[in-house]
Amino acid sequence: MRKKKYIKVAKEVIDLEIKALIKLKNNINESFNLAVQQILKCQSKVILCGVGKSGLIANKIASTLSSVGTPAFYLSANDSSHGDLGSISKKDILILISNSGETNELKNIIQFANRNKILLIGIVSQKNSVLYRSADIKIFIPKAIEAGSIIPTSSTTSQLALGDALAIATMKQRNFKKKDFKKIHPAGSLGAQLKTVEDIMLKDSAIPFVNENVKMKDALKILSSKKLGFLLVRNKKKQTNGIITDGQLRRFNQKSQNVHNIPVKEIMTKNPIGIDKNELAAKALSIMNNKKITSLCVYEKKNKFKTIGVLHIHNILQSNIS
Secondary structure (H helix, E strand, O other): OOOOOHHHHHHHHHHHHHHHHHHHHHHHHHHHHHHHHHHOOOOOOOEEEEOOOOHHHHHHHHHHHHHOOOOEEOOOOOOHHOOHHHHHOOOEEEEEEEOOOOOHHHHHHHHHHHHHHOEEEEEEEEOHHHHHHHOOOEEEOOOOOOOOOOOOOOHHHHHHHHHHHHOOOHHHHHOOHHHHHHHHHOOHHHHOOEEHHHOOOHHHHHHOOOEEOOHHHHHHHHHHHHHOOOOEEEEOOOOOOEEEHHHHHHHHHHHHHOOOEEEHOOEEEEEOEEEEEOHHHHHHHHHHHOOOOOOEEEEOOOOOOOOOOOOOOOOHHHHHOO
């Protein structure tokens, strides 16, 4: 095949899969609603199973459901007949995915589910099949032309899209938010981008507080001991009203030889920039870049003058946030 025809093949494959998805979309009915309702009511686990390419899709759907708050796992159809059926309890929901609905490896699982009254959701493209007849909730995927004629392509694309739809529908109903997503995705680049300011801020004794009336000679000792390159200045009400940075001190030293006896409040920059503890750390980095600063005060809700933490750009970079 000449290279210029490869693009034509790619477009033909995608066109066939788009047609399959359109047929699937037009076929979504009350069975989908019932499946979502049962998944939401499930008090145990959602178990997905398939054979071959459908098994791979089932594995991916299980991962997606788990990632958005629905405990789910993939069960190997082959292993289930050799003891793994014991991992299914009566409170579980079983989702079997099969294009034909007649795969031999699934029949033992279907019999087990029916015998033990385990709710069975069948995702299948053949109404005259064991799976379709046996399922408590039948989700029909219309037959589609496979892009490669002999291998699952359009059919598995439809299965995957349907699984994504189930996951997103349950996620929205559970009101699953970014903060929930972060709890079960603590690692990796995605987890890093979901970290909040509170997750990485310095707090308590690490905050470099100094009273506004303290002389600079004493403030410098605190600046040196905290090793953050800045001091937060507070008044007698313990409200944050200023900030002093290394850079400010260097510039002030060039103008005055007697900086040590000057009160902090005469050197500080008033009204330092802050951020709410619940904001994403990525937003904090954006503020720092835009304002050309390296630190932020952290407050809670609208109480902007009560500093509960500080965020230095090093904290952000060390957390792999960009």
